Structure formats: C-alpha cells, structure tokens
Amino acid sequence: MHNQQQTELLRFTTAGSVDDGKSTLIGRLLYDSKSIFEDQLEAVKLSSRKKGLEHVELALLTDGLRDEREQGITIDVAYRYFATPRRKFIIADTPGHIQYTRNMVTGATTANLALILVDARHGMIEQTCRHSIIASLLQIPHLILCVNKMDLVDYSEEVYDQVVRNFRSFASKLDIKDLRFIPISALHGDNVVSKSKNMPWYEGPSLLYTLETIHIGSDHNFIDCRFPVQTVIRPHSVDYPDYRGYAGRVSGGIFKPGDEVMVLPSGFQSKIQSIDTCDGAVSEAFPPMSVTIRLEDDIDVSRGDMIVRVNNRPQLTQDIDFMMCWLHHLPPRPRAKYIVRHTTNEAKAIIKEVQYKMDINTLHRNTQDKNLGMNDIARVRMRTTHPLLIDPYRKNRNTGSLILIDEATNETVAAGMII
Amino acid sequence: MKYSLKHLEELEAEAIYVLREVYAQFENPVILFSGGKDSITVTHLAKKAFWPAKIPFSLLHVDTGHNFPEAIEFRDRLVESLGARLIVGSVQQSIDEGRVLEEKGLNASRNILQTTTLLDTIEKHQIDCAIGGGRRDEEKARAKERFFSHRDEFGQWDPKNQRPELWNLFNGKKNMGEHFRVFPISNWTEMDVWEYIMDQEIEIPSIYFAHEREVVKRQNSWLPYSEFLQLKPGEEVMRKTVRFRTLGDITITGGIESNATTLEQVVAEVAAARETERGNRADDKRSETAMEDRKKEGYF
Numbered sequence: 001m002h003n004q005q006q007t008e009l010l011r012f013t014t015a016g017s018v019d020d021g022k023s024t025l026i027g028r029l030l031y032d033s034k035s036i037f038e039d040q041l042e043a044v045k046l047s048s049r050k051k052g053l054e055h056v057e058l059a060l061l062t063d064g065l066r067d068e069r070e071q072g073i074t075i076d077v078a079y080r081y082f083a084t085p086r087r088k089f090i091i092a093d094t095p096g097h098i099q100y101t102r103n104m105v106t107g108a109t110t111a112n113l114a115l116i117l118v119d120a121r122h123g124m125i126e127q128t129c130r131h132s133i134i135a136s137l138l139q140i141p142h143l144i145l146c147v148n149k150m151d152l153v154d155y156s157e158e159v160y161d162q163v164v165r166n167f168r169s170f171a172s173k174l175d176i177k178d179l180r181f182i183p184i185s186a187l188h189g190d191n192v193v194s195k196s197k198n199m200p201w202y203e204g205p206s207l208l209y210t211l212e213t214i215h216i217g218s219d220h221n222f223i224d225c226r227f228p229v230q231t232v233i234r235p236h237s238v239d240y241p242d243y244r245g246y247a248g249r250v251s252g253g254i255f256k257p258g259d260e261v262m263v264l265p266s267g268f269q270s271k272i273q274s275i276d277t278c279d280g281a282v283s284e285a286f287p288p289m290s291v292t293i294r295l296e297d298d299i300d301v302s303r304g305d306m307i308v309r310v311n312n313r314p315q316l317t318q319d320i321d322f323m324m325c326w327l328h329h330l331p332p333r334p335r336a337k338y339i340v341r342h343t344t345n346e347a348k349a350i351i352k353e354v355q356y357k358m359d360i361n362t363l364h365r366n367t368q369d370k371n372l373g374m375n376d377i378a379r380v381r382m383r384t385t386h387p388l389l390i391d392p393y394r395k396n397r398n399t400g401s402l403i404l405i406d407e408a409t410n411e412t413v414a415a416g417m418i419i
Numbered sequence: 420m421k422y423s424l425k426h427l428e429e430l431e432a433e434a435i436y437v438l439r440e441v442y443a444q445f446e447n448p449v450i451l452f453s454g455g456k457d458s459i460t461v462t463h464l465a466k467k468a469f470w471p472a473k474i475p476f477s478l479l480h481v482d483t484g485h486n487f488p489e490a491i492e493f494r495d496r497l498v499e500s501l502g503a504r505l506i507v508g509s510v511q512q513s514i515d516e517g518r519v520l521e522e523k524g525l526n527a528s529r530n531i532l533q534t535t536t537l538l539d540t541i542e543k544h545q546i547d548c549a550i551g552g553g554r555r556d557e558e559k560a561r562a563k564e565r566f567f568s569h570r571d572e573f574g575q576w577d578p579k580n581q582r583p584e585l586w587n588l589f590n591g592k593k594n595m596g597e598h599f600r601v602f603p604i605s606n607w608t609e610m611d612v613w614e615y616i617m618d619q620e621i622e623i624p625s626i627y628f629a630h631e632r633e634v635v636k637r638q639n640s641w642l643p644y645s646e647f648l649q650l651k652p653g654e655e656v657m658r659k660t661v662r663f664r665t666l667g668d669i670t671i672t673g674g675i676e677s678n679a680t681t682l683e684q685v686v687a688e689v690a691a692a693r694e695t696e697r698g699n700r701a702d703d704k705r706s707e708t709a710m711e712d713r714k715k716e717g718y719f
Binding site for chain 1: 422423424425426427428429430431432433435436439440442443466467468469470471472473555556559562563578579581582583584585586587588590592593594605606608610611614692693694695
C-alpha cells in the first residue's frame with residue numbers, strides 16, 4: 001500500500017460477462033496497485049483449489065455472494081476500492097448479461113467513467129452496444145473502450161484499428177462526451193499499468209495512467225445553482241437560540257454568501273447570509289459539498305424546497321417526459337399510482353403514456369410493442385400530483401434523475417432520466 | 420481544479436448527505452455503536468451533519484458482556500460529551516431470559532448471540548433504522564451492501580433481492596415492523612477511516628495503540644487474555660506489546676505485535692499491512708461465507 005495523501009476520487013463502472021476478461025482486468029488493477037491483501041489472496045487460492053481450478057480465479061475476489069461463487073457469475077453490483085499515489089478509485093463492478101441490465105444501470109448512476117471491454121478477436125458484440133448505450137443514456141462523462149486480448153491477435157494494429165473504426169461509427173449515434181480507446185491484454189498486463197513493448201504502434205497512455213489523469217473536475221454542473229433542501233436545522237439551544245439553517249448537498253452551481261437567491265416553489269426571494277459547516281463558514285459551496293445555508297430573511301423553507309438563483313430556475317411542472325428503465329420483475333400496472341422521488345422531493349405519479357420502447361442493443365425505437373418488462377428502457381410521459389422542479393438529465397444528473405417506488409410493495413421499480 | 424474536493428472531503432460530504440436522509444426519512448433512527456473506530460467515525464460525522472444542533476440519534480450498544488474494559492469506558496465518556504441517549508442491549512440478559520443458548524467449548528463466543536439481542540432491542544424500542552459503520556471494503560458480503568439496506572420483519576437481509584439504489588435517491592420506505600440498516604461510510608476504506616481520524620483528531624479507545632497486555636497465541640493472532648477465555652491445552656499466557664486493528668468481542672479479536680503508539684505510526688502501519696483488518700477476527704474464519712450467513716440473519 002502507499003502512503004496516501006489527500007487525492008481525488010474517481011468512480012468508474014465496468015460491465016462484462018465471464019469471458020471478456022473483466023475480472024482478470026480488475027484483479028490485475030487491484031493486484032498491481034497492491035490492493036489485494038495476503039489473507040484475501042490466500043482465501044481466493046483456497047477457493048479456487050476447492051473448485052478444482054488450476055489457476056487462481058481472481059473473479060472470486062469480487063463475486064461475494066454464495067450463489068455468485070457457486071455459479072461463477074456476477075449477479076449484483078459489487079464495489080471495489082483501490083488507490084495509487086495519484087488517485088483513489090471506486091469500481092462498481094456490474095454483471096454484463098441482459099438479464100441484469102438493471103444492475104448495470106444501478107452501477108452507472110454515480111460513475112464518472114465507464115470501462116467497456118471487447119475481445120479483439122470478436123470486436124463489437126451485442127453486449128458492447130448495450131453497455132455503450134447505457135453509458136450514454138446515463139450520461140457517464142467518460143468512456144474508455146479497452147480492446148482486450150490483443151495477445152491473441154498478435155498485437156495487430158489493423159485488428160485494433162478495425163474495432164476502433166466500427167465503434168466510432170456506432171458511437172456517433174450516441175451521446176458520449178469523451179471517448180477513448182486502449183489496446184490491452186489484461187492477462188499479460190500489456191498497456192494496463194505500464195505501456196506495452198508489444199504494441200509500439202500505440203502512442204497513447206496505459207489504462208491506469210488514463211484513469212489516474214483523466215480530467216474529472218468538470219463532471220459536475222457548476223453553472224446552474226441548485227440546492228435541494230434535505231432538512232431544516234434548528235438547535236433551539238442556549239448558544240444558538242434563533243439559528244435556522246437549511247441543510248443539503250449542492251446539486252449544481254456555485255453558491256456564495258451575499259447571493260440573491262429564490263426559494264422554490266414558493267418564489268420568495270432572499271440573500272444568502274452564510275454558508276455553514278461544522279468546521280466553520282465557507283466562502284463558496286459547489287457540488288458535491290454538504291453544507292447548511294442560512295438566509296437573511298425569515299421565510300418558510302422545508303424539505304423538498306429548492307434554493308436557486310433568481311435568474312436561473314429549473315422548470316416547475318407536473319408533466320414530465322423521461323427515459324425510464326423498468327427494474328422490477330412485475331410489469332407496470334395499468335393506471336397505477338407510483339411514488340416519484342426526485343431530489344429531496346416526493347409526489348405521486350401516473351405513467352400517462354409510453355411513447356416508444358428502445359431496443360438497447362440497436363437503439364431502434366419500437367412504437368408498436370409498448371409492453372414493458374424488467375430491464376426495458378422506454379420513453380414515457382408521467383403526470384405528478386404536484387409540480388416538481390426539474391432540469392434535463394443532460395444538464396444535471398442530480399436534478400434530472402428520478403426513481404419510481406411502488407406504493408404496494410415499497411420496492412424501487414424504475415429509474416428515470418428526464419428529457 | 421479549484422472547484423474539486425479531495426477524496427476525504429467527498430466521502431465526508433457523501434456520508435453527511437446519507438445521515439441527513441436518515442433523519443428526514445425515519446422516525447426513530449439509532450447509531451449502532453460498538454466503541455470501534457468505524458462507529459466512532461459515523462458518530463463524529465453525525466455530529467458534523469447536524470451542527471450546531473445535537474445529534475438527533477440515540478446510540479445503541481449491543482453489549483456481549485465480553486468487552487474490552489477500555490471500550491466501555493470510552494463509550495460512556497463519549498455519550499456524556501454528546502448529550503445523547505444510550506440504549507444497551509444485553510446479551511447476558513438474552514441468555515438469562517432463555518432467548519439464546521450460550522455456546523460451549525473452547526472456541527465459544529457470543530458473537531452470533533448478538534443478532535438476537537440486537538433484533539430484540541430494535542423491536543422493543545421500535546427502532547426503524549439502525550445506522551452502522553460497515554464498509555464495503557471490509558468483507559466480500561459487505562461489498563454487496565446498499566447504503567439503505569432493507570430488513571424484513573424478522574430482521575433478515577435478502578442479498579439476492581436487494582432494491583436497486585440509483586444516484587443518491589434513497590428509498591427508505593417499509594412496512595410496519597420492518598427496518599433499515601444504513602451504512603454512511605460504505606465507500607470508505609480502512610485507510611480512509613484512519614486518515615480521517617488523524618485529520619479530524621478524533622479520539623479513539625486506547626486498544627488501537629500499542630500497549631502491553633496478557634495475550635494467548637491462537638490461529639496466528641494474539642488473543643487478549645481475559646476471564647472469558649478458556650485456554651486450550653498447551654496454550655500459555657504471555658505479556659506482549661500489541662495493538663488491535665478492529666474492536667470486537669474480547670474473546671474473538673486478535674491483536675498484532677506493534678510499537679505504534681501514535682496515530683501517525685498506526686496509519687503508517689496500516690499503509691504497510693499485507694493482511695486485512697478482519698484477518699485477525701475469529702468470527703470471520705468459521706466459513707467462507709460466514710459474514711453473508713450472519714448478515715442474512717440480521718447481524719450488523
């Protein structure tokens with residue numbers, strides 16, 4: 001392990017199936033950054049032997065549940081952690097099979113970066129398209145396509161170029177802000193941690209170097225000020241008899257003391273008196289800071305309200321169009337009411353209309369078959385019981401996202417990206 | 420680069436957000452307090468999340484009776500300084516009332532018995548959310564945990580059928596009698612916790628620092644000698660300078676030989692460690708899926 005000073009945090013998601021080398025790659029990143037402990041490695045060695053395997057199955061490090069270990073598949077998202085002197089990393093390791101699309105979506109929602117692997121011998125397959133479409137839908141800011149198993153194609157530049165060309169032409173239909181390609185061999189370590197001598201024609205950096213240096217400082221929205229109030233802090237104590245602060249996490253923009261702000265949906269205007277934290281007041285608050293805002297005027301503010309700038313407001317509406325990923329094994333019930341959770345707000349809602357269902361392997365829009373089942377992605381229109389303060393998901397992942405909860409079961413049944 | 424947070428700042432902001440969601444979404448939440456560094460860190464974060472107001476959560480300690488005396492002393496001091504309410508669930512009482520049977524034999528421990536006491540206490544006090552210091556890097560079953568983790572009316576966890584957790588939109592909805600476990604420091608590593616403790620100058624129990632103690636060598640680690648430990652044939656009690664990387668029951672928490680007496684030295688040791696902190700915990704060594712099995716039943 002390294003002596004870790006304070007560094008930035010990068011969250012990335014990987015998706016893949018048993019054969020594409022995902023577990024090998026993660027195992028290698030963990031192993032080479034010395035994030036696997038001896039007792040963990042011993043345990044994995046022992047389990048591998050018990051399973052009758054000759055090699056050490058690094059996938060056993062990440063597949064934590066009994067069923068996953070028995071069946072040798074990843075079912076649910078697992079989180080892994082490693083660090084280098086430059087950065088700390090959180091990997092959301094998700095299954096790649098279409099049956100577990102919902103888990104892939106789950107892992108993608110908080111990621112800065114998506115890592116997608118293709119086998120150099122096979123090039124793009126259905127799964128590659130699916131993962132890329134999800135990364136695009138979920139607006140993961142960076143996508144790295146690792147062309148893996150280069151050792152099995154004699155480290156051929158032509159093979160790599162062909163994969164890159166095909167992917168670029170496919171990706172032109174998607175909404176990916178930053179797309180990169182790296183030829184690797186996870187098994188032999190080519191271009192994983194250090195640059196490979198086997199591919200002198202590749203001029204770019206190694207995967208780890210890319211992960212360590214990719215610019216993530218602009219991934220948040222620093223323009224449109226959004227502060228959803230989580231709770232009101234009123235100590236009623238001897239030291240703070242009249243203190244009244246609005247606690248929350250900055251979802252967008254930069255707030256400063258003295259700023260003219262408006263509280264929505266009431267529309268009351270005031271000025272920021274102070275931005276407090278337990279460590280003292282701060283001169284600026286930006287995403288994803290958790291702070292407490294005090295206003296100069298004593299106005300009625302509660303959970304679910306949003307503090308914004310006077311001239312830059314989200315849309316206040318009861319009719320919301322969004323891309324919906326259905327997560328539950330039971331299909332949506334006709335005209336059923338769901339609870340919608342958006343920022344710190346909640347309302348009831350009815351799905352009014354399914355506009356089209358999207359084929360997540362081809363992007364094809366199906367306007368004929370609108371029956372939704374688990375893992376389906378569709379464009380829908382919803383009507384809520386009271387107005388919500390929304391932004392397009394493209395503009396802000398915090399104020400543009402929502403979930404639906406089934407009142408009857410309390411289960412989270414859908415994820416939504418507002419259009 | 421000006422508008423970016425360092426990793427500990429980002430993890431702190433995330434944990435504070437989660438704790439505020441707990442306060443907003445539940446009626447009667449508690450912090451599961453063991454006296455260990457992780458629950459101390461969560462308590463510290465709760466203090467920061469609601470400042471200048473007091474912590475709006477009670478502290479719940481499941482007392483096995485097999486404690487490090489240092490941990491109990493620390494607990495009482497902290498509770499007093501916070502002005503918080505302490506709820507104690509007693510495993511001894513569960514045994515006396517016949518709710519559980521004490522394990523027998525040389526490897527006997529009260530670790531598993533805690534689950535019944537914990538669930539009984541949750542029911543008795545109508546607790547609808549128990550905030551824990553569990554981290555995903557600790558153990559492979561814990562790597563699968565959500566921030567908001569649902570427990571059914573029997574306190575059971577169903578790892579195969581967890582609610583998807585998207586963005587930071589936490590769903591704490593449940594039926595009467597069910598509860599949630601919430602893990603605000605899910606994304607922290609052991610190293611993060613230590614660096615944070617150092618950065619924030621958080622006080623922790625003395626057992627985390629090197630001290631001289633009577634110990635017994637068992638399964639490659641130094642078990643503290645106490646009245647609760649049955650010696651096996653051939654085992655002898657020795658005096659060693661040790662410290663503990665985790666704090667569990669005194670009967671199952673093994674120490675490591677160490678001379679680290681300051682936080683800086685402890686952090687340096689953690690950074691150089693080649694074994695996980697739970698490597699010295701006998702409770703995890705019982706089987707490959709020991710943690711998953713216990714967690715399904717309602718363990719921490």
